[in-house]
Amino acid sequence: MTRSLKSALRPAQGGGEMPEQMMTARALKAAVSHGNGLLEKLLDALQADVTERLLSQATLHDVDVGETLIERSVRSESVGYVLDGTLAMVQVLEDGKKHIVGLLVPTDIFGRLFDGTANYRIEALSAARILCFPRAFFEQVLRDNPEAERLFLVHLLDEVDAAREWLLLMSGRKAVNRFASFLSILLRRSKSKRIGGQAVVHVPLSRKDLAHYLGARPETLSRAFHELEGKGILRIIDPGHFEVLDKQALIDASGDDLTLDD
Amino acid sequence: MTRSLKSALRPAQGGGEMPEQMMTARALKAAVSHGNGLLEKLLDALQADVTERLLSQATLHDVDVGETLIERSVRSESVGYVLDGTLAMVQVLEDGKKHIVGLLVPTDIFGRLFDGTANYRIEALSAARILCFPRAFFEQVLRDNPEAERLFLVHLLDEVDAAREWLLLMSGRKAVNRFASFLSILLRRSKSKRIGGQAVVHVPLSRKDLAHYLGARPETLSRAFHELEGKGILRIIDPGHFEVLDKQALIDASGDDLTLDD
DNA sequence: CGATGTGGTTGACAACGATCAATGTCCCCT
DNA sequence: AGGGGACATTGATCGTTGTCAACCACATCG
Numbered sequence: 001m002t003r004s005l006k007s008a009l010r011p012a013q014g015g016g017e018m019p020e021q022m023m024t025a026r027a028l029k030a031a032v033s034h035g036n037g038l039l040e041k042l043l044d045a046l047q048a049d050v051t052e053r054l055l056s057q058a059t060l061h062d063v064d065v066g067e068t069l070i071e072r073s074v075r076s077e078s079v080g081y082v083l084d085g086t087l088a089m090v091q092v093l094e095d096g097k098k099h100i101v102g103l104l105v106p107t108d109i110f111g112r113l114f115d116g117t118a119n120y121r122i123e124a125l126s127a128a129r130i131l132c133f134p135r136a137f138f139e140q141v142l143r144d145n146p147e148a149e150r151l152f153l154v155h156l157l158d159e160v161d162a163a164r165e166w167l168l169l170m171s172g173r174k175a176v177n178r179f180a181s182f183l184s185i186l187l188r189r190s191k192s193k194r195i196g197g198q199a200v201v202h203v204p205l206s207r208k209d210l211a212h213y214l215g216a217r218p219e220t221l222s223r224a225f226h227e228l229e230g231k232g233i234l235r236i237i238d239p240g241h242f243e244v245l246d247k248q249a250l251i252d253a254s255g256d257d258l259t260l261d262d
Numbered sequence: 263m264t265r266s267l268k269s270a271l272r273p274a275q276g277g278g279e280m281p282e283q284m285m286t287a288r289a290l291k292a293a294v295s296h297g298n299g300l301l302e303k304l305l306d307a308l309q310a311d312v313t314e315r316l317l318s319q320a321t322l323h324d325v326d327v328g329e330t331l332i333e334r335s336v337r338s339e340s341v342g343y344v345l346d347g348t349l350a351m352v353q354v355l356e357d358g359k360k361h362i363v364g365l366l367v368p369t370d371i372f373g374r375l376f377d378g379t380a381n382y383r384i385e386a387l388s389a390a391r392i393l394c395f396p397r398a399f400f401e402q403v404l405r406d407n408p409e410a411e412r413l414f415l416v417h418l419l420d421e422v423d424a425a426r427e428w429l430l431l432m433s434g435r436k437a438v439n440r441f442a443s444f445l446s447i448l449l450r451r452s453k454s455k456r457i458g459g460q461a462v463v464h465v466p467l468s469r470k471d472l473a474h475y476l477g478a479r480p481e482t483l484s485r486a487f488h489e490l491e492g493k494g495i496l497r498i499i500d501p502g503h504f505e506v507l508d509k510q511a512l513i514d515a516s517g518d519d520l521t522l523d524d
Numbered sequence: 525c526g527a528t529g530t531g532g533t534t535g536a537c538a539a540c541g542a543t544c545a546a547t548g549t550c551c552c553c554t
Numbered sequence: 555a556g557g558g559g560a561c562a563t564t565g566a567t568c569g570t571t572g573t574c575a576a577c578c579a580c581a582t583c584g
Contacts, residue, residue, distance in 0.1 A: 091426065091427075097517075099430050101429050113415075114416055114419075115416045120426070146411075150376060152415070153375075156415065157376075157377065159422050160421050161381050163429065164351070164363040164364060164425055167363050167432060168363055170432045170433060171361060171477040173542085175570080206532095207533095215432070215433040216571080216572090218531085218533090222532065222533055226534095239531080239532060255359070436540070436541090479541075479543080481542080481543085481563080482540090482541055484562065484563055485564085488563085501562060525584100527582100528581100528582085528583080529581085529582080529583100530580085530582100531580090532580105535576080536573100536574090537572105537575105538572085538574100539570105539571085539572075539573090540572085541570080542567100542568085542569075543569090544566085545566085546565080546566105547563080547565100549560105549562080549563095550559100551558105551560085551561100552558090552560100554556090554557090
């Protein structure tokens with residue numbers, strides 16, 4: 001649980017495991033090309049030889065649930081790109097209390113550039129696959145390519161906006177509202193993945209983590225979406241997958257409170 | 263209340279008002295030099311002649327309480343710097359509901375650079391004095407000065423962190439906790455202003471706005487800090503000024519976090 | 525195969541906060 | 555000075571949610 005960057009991000013010692021970090025640059029490029037996150041945009045903007053060199057320095061890592069990738073107040077020497085799984089940004093207070101302040105899903109990038117140290121811990125909420133770039137090299141690429149750096153800057157502007165969107169979500173009054181907002185955002189973000197005609201949303205968090213993130217208790221959450229299920233807005237496939245039956249009603253439920261009379 | 267950017271940020275027509283936008287560059291520099299925000303750092307990093315030119319293009323504006331400076335989804339042609347007063351970033355939902363998602367206090371900069379349009383409205387919560395730079399010129403300065411652009415980038419990283427800090431504040435605890443957190447942050451941010459030996463915090467928001475921002479009702483807030491006053495943690499001077507009597511107790515009162523155990 | 529542990533759900537109850545209503549204060553306006 | 559309005563506060567009541575508890579499904583392990 002408290003394994004630090006040093007062990008978590010060091011290439012796996014030659015053991016029984018497949019040495020995945022030796023993937024070819026082409027294979028890596030294929031692995032990231034499906035998304036439309038920052039990294040893809042950066043790779044598009046760079047000269048072919050630069051992307052080649054950047055990818056050649058990348059290493060692939062498997063992390064287990066609960067592993068800490070980057071510890072707070074520690075200067076990380078890597079920049080990470082999420083291929084698979086879910087990570088959390090965890091704010092750790094002095095007295096040891098923790099709070100999830102953000103999620104990292106596939107195509108997200110993490111790791112503080114240019115300046116200072118991380119302000120929160122990066123922790124795996126599920127098993128995950130991570131692509132790691134040497135931070136110094138990554139920074140140098142940005143320095144050498146103003147256009148890429150501007151992409152990064154615009155990306156940061158978007159991140160600030162996203163953070164404020166979460167703020168808006170959190171200010172939702174009732175727990176049902178917050179959960180509905182959360183599902184709506186997840187639905188919007190991952191609309192590429194559809195199963196059949198219906199939209200199935202994968203919630204990559206345990207009940208406890210999700211409740212914590214949304215500022216509620218597992219019990220309250222449970223009641224929240226069983227209420228939504230009762231309204232016919234969604235169907236609980238298993239505690240991790242929700243089928244959204246009525247998208248508009250879900251959005252409505254995230255805004256104003258449901259009229260509970262029927 | 264709904265005056266748009268066009269009227270609010272256009273140099274005041276020659277009328278009875280003092281033409282304040284004609285301040286000398288030296289006077290402007292003096293006006294911003296007291297803080298340690300982004301703008302000061304940028305001016306420090308730039309060549310003297312560049313800062314001179316930048317400041318020569320700045321205009322000073324007085325805004326009244328309730329004025330809208332930048333409308334959502336409108337591309338602003340200005341970058342603003344808060345000299346005095348308090349502005350709010352207001353998210354406007356489709357149904358006309360509004361929500362404050364961030365505050366702007368003196369030395370803060372606002373206005374989206376390089377890309378796209380504003381995602382929220384900028385609204386004055388109190389009378390304020392704003393310094394405006396032409397956006398295009400501001401961007402050009404950053405383009406021409408990589409060091410300045412990097413300062414801006416690091417500033418954005420800080421903003422993301424700040425937004426997440428607010429998220430931490432907002433997350434589901436009791437109203438007293440949120441208010442105590444809020445005061446703590448304000449206390450930390452404006453520690454330069456002290457009156458006598460005691461710390462007096464100026465809360466630049468009406469009860470309604472503050473309640474809205476903290477996700478509570480005015481009534482609840484009122485009870486919250488009268489509770490803190492009863493405990494001897496602070497003293498209410500007037501509904502806008504609080505004297506913090508026991509800083510540590512205030513921080514403790516903000517502490518009751520939902521615990522996310524390991 | 526039962527013992528044990530973990531995560532999710534459900535129920536009962538109390539605490540917290542929203543809502544409604546009333547009062548007081550200050551400021552602006554005529 | 556008097557009246558209207560905005561704002562802050564206080565009290566009463568009710569809905570929502572946190573808390574404590576039990577229960578269930580399921581996986582792991584001896």
